[in-house]
Amino acid sequence: MSSTEVLQWTNSDPRESLLFNYASQCQMYRFSTEPNASGNQVTTLYKTIRPNREDKVAKLEWAPNGGLGRAIISKLTVPMVDLVRKDPRYPTSRIFNGPSDGRVYTWTRDANGTDNILLDPDGVVIAAVKQTKPMRYPGLGNVYWELHLFRNAGQGVVMHPPLMDHVTVTAMLYRFVMQYNL
Numbered sequence: 001m002s003s004t005e006v007l008q009w010t011n012s013d014p015r016e017s018l019l020f021n022y023a024s025q026c027q028m029y030r031f032s033t034e035p036n037a038s039g040n041q042v043t044t045l046y047k048t049i050r051p052n053r054e055d056k057v058a059k060l061e062w063a064p065n066g067g068l069g070r071a072i073i074s075k076l077t078v079p080m081v082d083l084v085r086k087d088p089r090y091p092t093s094r095i096f097n098g099p100s101d102g103r104v105y106t107w108t109r110d111a112n113g114t115d116n117i118l119l120d121p122d123g124v125v126i127a128a129v130k131q132t133k134p135m136r137y138p139g140l141g142n143v144y145w146e147l148h149l150f151r152n153a154g155q156g157v158v159m160h161p162p163l164m165d166h167v168t169v170t171a172m173l174y175r176f177v178m179q180y181n182l
Helices: 162-181
Strands: 004-010 017-021 027-037 040-051 055-060 070-073 076-079 085-087 090-097 105-109 116-119 125-137 139-148
Touching: 004 125, 017 139, 027 076, 055 162, 070 162, 090 162, 105 162, 116 162, 125 162, 139 162
Parallel strands: none
Antiparallel strands: 004 017, 004 139, 017 027, 027 040, 040 055, 055 070, 070 076, 085 090, 090 105, 105 116, 116 125, 125 139
């Protein structure tokens, strides 16, 4: 088994996208956005747990103006801004507290400024979001990004729930805030 799990990420709008494993062509996560009864946009994150079976992992309720609202991940409800708080040390970095340990994780640019990386509390890179040349995958869509999860990095828990779900949600939110300069 590879020490890196690479998920292809469809769609330039992360709120309406799929993450799938190219090797297995297996969908792992799906972001779906629809208006609620009040007309506000709600993004639901689904995780494939077996073929033809998805579990709801998170619900992101966007503010009426399209900005950050609140997130419900498992049984945790937090303002979305808490999942992508600005890091006072670095203007393009965003931080969040881990769901189990409460420690601070940081999304930031790598030293080359080409990839977005996730640092664990000890400064070890445990995940990365990399932009790719758009490529079409029949039945799945156009891929614009890749989410790399480094299984053995740091404490080796990036692939374990609930951290993996938090990483997926915060990666999407980090892409969103960077895309719209929020």
